[in-house]
Amino acid sequence: MPATILIVDDDKEIAELIEVYLRNEGYALLKAHDGVEALEKLKRHPVDLMIQDIMMPKMDGMELCKRVRQESRIPILMLSAKVEDMDKILGLMTGADDYMIKPFNPLELTARVKALLRRAGYQQQAVPEGAIRIGDLLIDRESHAVKVRGIDVKLTAIEFDILYLLAGNRGRVFSSEEIFERVWNEAGMGSNKTVMVHISHLREKLGAALQTGDLIQTVWGVGYKIEK
Incomplete structure (x- = not known):
């Protein structure tokens, strides 16, 4: 089956841009616009990787990452407009596997997603005969x-x-x-x-x-x- 990726960003334009590039790579996509909605999606759907913003309403990305890490080891790619080294270090210490600064190159993001899935040992399952x-x-x-x-x-x-x-x-x-x-x-x-x-x-x-x-x-x- 294709890997399922959850995109969490309150900026709908950025979420849609990411969705277009990843869907073209054959991934299945879910979207949430804040941390609370993301946790609900994670409860209802199996997810192989999460891409998440930091500055979001209701629950910010740092808190979301902490909550997810209490129950899951899925790869997490953080996105942020914060460029300070300490912000990146804090994101990685919170539990993120990678960190990208906005604005970003969608092709680079796609490459990082593939690398994170490889490191996580994800393998696409073959479609059974007759399916x-x-x-x-x-x-x-x-x-x-x-x-x-x-x-x-x-x-x-x-x-x-x-x-x-x-x-x-x-x-x-x-x-x-x-x-x-x-x-x-x-x-x-x-x-x-x-x-x-x-x-x-x-x-x-x-x-x-x-x-x-x-x-x-x-x-x-x-x-x-x-x-x-």
Whole structure:
């Protein structure tokens, strides 16, 4: 699976800039805009590395780093506009693994992220044979398992079969009758309502897995369409 990186910065423009460069490298991204929100994200999602600002509302980066270090050894890259050597030393003593001064070169930040993950022993897991990966979503046909960022999403057998059908045929337009025939193995006359109910449940479960609509855009935004 791709490494999951948590970006913590109250400056939305900087957070979005980091997100663009790291997403292009294939990483899965989470974002938080203060230390309190970051701790909540860490409770709900497995994270492989955290990039965090120091000056933030509600809880500053130093306190956040201390809290994280009480329970986790994930690599932490601190970002700060503070240029004094003592600030850098304090950040590293608090528990950060690396420290970059703003403004920074996004390419250098990407290189440092890769180096921190290497030192932490992170290795990208291979996709099982017969499985399909789309961004943070893994659909394993052999075990009938669906995971989002390593977290199980509980689907019914019908929901799984619909998802696997669509995921294996990205860009293709399916009618409700065709989905019914392929999944239920029966004639699809008058099947529109049945199929759409299952599609609705599937969307809700996948969206809830990330607690945002991002996954729906990732999965359904690449050409999955259903003719009504």
